[in-house]
Amino acid sequence: MSRYxxxxxxxxxxxxxxxxxxxxxxxxxxxxxxxxxGAISWEFITAMPFDGMKQGGIFPALVGTLLLTLGTxxxxxxxxVGGTIYLAEYARDxxxxxxxxxxxxxxxxxxxxxxxxxxxxxxxxxxxxGTSILAGALTLAIMTLPVIISTAxxxxxxxPTEFRTVSASLxxxxxxxxxxxxxxxxxxxIITGIILGLLRAAGETAPILFTVAAFFLxxxxxxxxxxxxxxxxxLYVISTQVPGMPIHIQHGTALVLLALVLSMNLFATIIRSxxxxxxxx
Amino acid sequence: MFAQKQAQAAHADWREFVIEALIRVLGFSTIGFVxxxxxxxxxxxxxxxxxxPVSNLFGTRWYPNFDLFGTLPLLLGSVLVTxxxxxxxxPLGAATAVFVREVAPNWAREILxxxxxxxxxxxxxxxxxxxxxxxxxxxxxxxxxxxxxxxxxGALILAYMALPTIISVAEDALDAVPKSLRDAxxxxxxxxxxxxxxxxxxxxxxxxTTAVMLGMGRAIGETMAVMMVTGNAARMPLSLDSLFRxxxxxxATIAAEMGEVAxxxxxxxxxxxxxxxxxLLTFLINLAAAATIFKKRRRGGLR
Amino acid sequence: MVEAKxxxxxxxxxxxxxxxxxxxxxxxxxNSVTVFFGPAGGGKTTLLRxxxxxxxxxxxxxxxxxxxxxxxxxxxxxxxxPTLRRRVGMVFALPLPLPGTVRENVLYGLKLAxxxxxxxxxxxxxxxxxxxxLWDEVKDRLDHLAVALSGGQQQRLCIARSLALEPDILLLDxxxxxxxxxxxxKVEDSLFTLKEHYTVIIVPxxxxxxxxxxDKAAFFLMGNLVEYAxxxxxxxxxxxxxxxxxxxxxxx
Numbered sequence: 024m025s026r027y028x029x030x031x032x033x034x035x036x037x038x039x040x041x042x043x044x045x046x047x048x049x050x051x052x053x054x055x056x057x058x059x060x061g062a063i064s065w066e067f068i069t070a071m072p073f074d075g076m077k078q079g080g081i082f083p084a085l086v087g088t089l090l091l092t093l094g095t096x097x098x099x100x101x102x103x104v105g106g107t108i109y110l111a112e113y114a115r116d117x118x119x120x121x122x123x124x125x126x127x128x129x130x131x132x133x134x135x136x137x138x139x140x141x142x143x144x145x146x147x148x149x150x151x152x153g154t155s156i157l158a159g160a161l162t163l164a165i166m167t168l169p170v171i172i173s174t175a176x177x178x179x180x181x182x183p184t185e186f187r188t189v190s191a192s193l194x195x196x197x198x199x200x201x202x203x204x205x206x207x208x209x210x211x212x213i214i215t216g217i218i219l220g221l222l223r224a225a226g227e228t229a230p231i232l233f234t235v236a237a238f239f240l241x242x243x244x245x246x247x248x249x250x251x252x253x254x255x256x257x258l259y260v261i262s263t264q265v266p267g268m269p270i271h272i273q274h275g276t277a278l279v280l281l282a283l284v285l286s287m288n289l290f291a292t293i294i295r296s297x298x299x300x301x302x303x304x
Numbered sequence: 305m306f307a308q309k310q311a312q313a314a315h316a317d318w319r320e321f322v323i324e325a326l327i328r329v330l331g332f333s334t335i336g337f338v339x340x341x342x343x344x345x346x347x348x349x350x351x352x353x354x355x356x357p358v359s360n361l362f363g364t365r366w367y368p369n370f371d372l373f374g375t376l377p378l379l380l381g382s383v384l385v386t387x388x389x390x391x392x393x394x395p396l397g398a399a400t401a402v403f404v405r406e407v408a409p410n411w412a413r414e415i416l417x418x419x420x421x422x423x424x425x426x427x428x429x430x431x432x433x434x435x436x437x438x439x440x441x442x443x444x445x446x447x448x449x450x451x452x453x454x455x456x457x458g459a460l461i462l463a464y465m466a467l468p469t470i471i472s473v474a475e476d477a478l479d480a481v482p483k484s485l486r487d488a489x490x491x492x493x494x495x496x497x498x499x500x501x502x503x504x505x506x507x508x509x510x511x512x513t514t515a516v517m518l519g520m521g522r523a524i525g526e527t528m529a530v531m532m533v534t535g536n537a538a539r540m541p542l543s544l545d546s547l548f549r550x551x552x553x554x555x556a557t558i559a560a561e562m563g564e565v566a567x568x569x570x571x572x573x574x575x576x577x578x579x580x581x582x583x584l585l586t587f588l589i590n591l592a593a594a595a596t597i598f599k600k601r602r603r604g605g606l607r
Numbered sequence: 608m609v610e611a612k613x614x615x616x617x618x619x620x621x622x623x624x625x626x627x628x629x630x631x632x633x634x635x636x637x638n639s640v641t642v643f644f645g646p647a648g649g650g651k652t653t654l655l656r657x658x659x660x661x662x663x664x665x666x667x668x669x670x671x672x673x674x675x676x677x678x679x680x681x682x683x684x685x686x687x688x689p690t691l692r693r694r695v696g697m698v699f700a701l702p703l704p705l706p707g708t709v710r711e712n713v714l715y716g717l718k719l720a721x722x723x724x725x726x727x728x729x730x731x732x733x734x735x736x737x738x739x740x741l742w743d744e745v746k747d748r749l750d751h752l753a754v755a756l757s758g759g760q761q762q763r764l765c766i767a768r769s770l771a772l773e774p775d776i777l778l779l780d781x782x783x784x785x786x787x788x789x790x791x792x793k794v795e796d797s798l799f800t801l802k803e804h805y806t807v808i809i810v811p812x813x814x815x816x817x818x819x820x821x822d823k824a825a826f827f828l829m830g831n832l833v834e835y836a837x838x839x840x841x842x843x844x845x846x847x848x849x850x851x852x853x854x855x856x857x858x859x
Binding site for chain 3: 204
């Protein structure tokens with residue numbers, strides 16, 4: 024019977040390790056929630072920071088992050104969705120197609136700080152955009168492309184091939200098949216991909232360090248050519264660069280950022296499971 | 305006479321033609337972005353390779369204020385943190401993947417998978433913040449060392465950041481092991497545990513290797529969390545206790561110093577030079593990982 | 608002799624280097640039911656899909672020979688493929704309703720063709736569903752999801768979907784293979800009425816079905832056209848030995 028005791032022991036070990044993996048995740052969320060809750064108030068969300076950021080709120084950082092995310096969406100969605108359609112529906116297995124796939128794998132692997140360097144070199148300096156929302160959004164958009172493309176491509180490919188054949192047999196051109204059948208069916212997956220990409224953009228710090236982020240700027244940006252504060256960078260600044268920063272403000276900022284990103288995550292999950300149940304094939 | 309397939313394109317009306325052309329351009333754009341990134345890194349980074357003597361560049365001291373640009377401590381710092389992180393993450397990730405795929409009851413899977421997705425979504429800076437305030441004091445207290453901001457702390461945080469990647473790729477690898485192999489194991493009288501351990505895991509080995517490589521690529525490029533918890537001392541991590549002392553990685557160096565350098569200075573170019581090294585390192589790692597995935601797909605294994 | 612609706616002229620076809628049709632020549636008369644039959648792998652389905660150029664979607668193929676519809680070479684580069692496919696409708700072996708309602712399914716081809724006139728759309732909707740013997744069963748649930756219909760209803764919906772485009776030619780690839788006998792009967796009955804207006808080519812799912820419905824029948828074996836004759840003749844007095852063996856059930 025020792026084989027079975029061995030099995031019980033093995034399974035117990037695997038369970039234990041999985042707990043070791045999960046527990047810190049719960050700890051991160053739990054601790055930031057408990058410690059940060061106290062700082063959260065209407066004022067904290069909607070007020071300008073003052074007194075060396077030790078008082079007031081995080082309003083400009085929150086708005087900055089929302090604007091950056093919006094800008095990223097405007098740039099990344101058309102490129103990402105177009106690229107996905109090309110890869111899933113048009114590309115044949117040629118050398119160029121393999122190069123595109125390799126490029127996407129590579130884009131996905133480039134460290135976020137290297138995106139920051141690139142944004143600095145190309146957008147801020149070479150194209151003379153200066154540190155601005157525009158430069159930051161462009162940098163973040165390129166970073167999010169592989170996330171959008173890989174998720175969206177999977178959902179396009181999961182639409183049965185037969186639909187394409189049927190559409191063609193009824194006199195549909197390739198684009199009509201995509202437009203009227205494939206895209207509507209793949210839409211939930213595409214939206215999921217877009218949200219996953221954008222939530223990554225919203226939470227990233229390294230790419231915006233030298234392209235947008237202002238250390239302390241107690242007013243809202245007036246145009247895409249202005250720099251702005253941003254939530255993740257703000258958290259970095261107040262937790263490492265400002266001595267004597269009240270700890271509850273730090274936790275409160277972390278909580279807002281975490282809530283923003285996790286709610287996007289939740290939204291993506293809900294969309295995915297809701298539409299998976301409703302699909303007709 | 306062969307079928308003329310191009311005929312379709314010749315007849316598509318102009319709107320369709322424009323849309324298809326646009327989609328094609330967007331598809332090719334990803335290649336353009338990679339090239340642009342590399343181009344701009346080269347443009348700003350290459351000057352460092354001829355303005356700074358090689359002996360200096362690969363020296364052991366990084367003191368930019370004294371024109372000492374030795375990148376070796378940064379490189380070793382990155383390698384030490386990354387390798388330690390993977391050593392922690394591999395057993396955790398592989399075991400969790402096996403648990404999720406092979407052992408866990410449905411309800412446990414339904415909890416675990418979203419939790420791991422949540423982990424993947426937590427911003428790096430939040431984990432860094434958590435590391436500073438919760439993990440570092442714990443490590444300092446437990447080990448009785450002067451600071452909790454050490455290589456080990458960084459590696460621990462990094463390990464958790466690499467976990468979602470490792471788990472999901474390892475899961476795919478386990479998933480690709482044919483059912484017949486499992487059944488054969490069980491049919492020969494092996495317990496489920498023996499089958500997992502002796503048949504399934506070895507069969508998924510190359511997939512798990514891929515998982516480790518992708519996790520490594522993720523870890524070596526990680527910036528904010530590492531910068532916040534590893535202490536940022538640019539020293540050669542050669543002694544045995546280096547694991548529990550501060551170190552400085554390449555990514556943290558760029559992040560911390562780029563904001564303060566004069567544009568066009570040697571220091572500025574050298575930071576871009578480090579960027580080139582990072583770009584090439586992650587490129588190679590991901591290329592190797594992708595190669596195994598593509599090879600698998602062709603044989604119909606993984607997918 | 609009426610002029611041929613479809614003229615297949617020395618057609619050979621290969622996937623990669625695997626030739627599945629060898630030098631096939633035959634004429635198909637208008638307003639008739641022609642049956643392509645024979646054991647699996649004979650090239651029937653491929654030949655069917657060549658007549659509306661649906662095999663253009665497959666990569667790595669090669670073709671020799673010509674196919675003429677109404678005297679026009681459909682592999683000529685002047686041919687507008689969507690227009691061709693509207694003229695040559697196709698129904699597949701498995702019922703494949705598109706996502707959406709019954710109405711959307713039937714009118715999909717017209718939407719792509721840019722037809723917007725509501726009253727005309729309603730008229731065609733009723734007409735094509737009636738022709739495919741489905742109208743009475745679905746007239747009260749035109750806006751229900753197509754996947755909610757039974758298998759037999761779905762297949763008749765697919766026929767209606769092709770008919771809505773008012774094609775000249777209708778290609779059916781084992782349209783009853785997934786259906787029960789009663790549904791099969793309904794589909795076959797609708798085929799008889801269809802041939803008054805259309806040229807029908809069908810790959811049947813059994814010899815019995817072939818014999819029941821064929822005006823003319825073509826027997827395919829390993830990519831070769833073995834025998835082509837009137838249905839009454841081919842199923843009762845086959846001239847070729849292979850045909851006789853197959854028809855009498857000695858192989859296949």
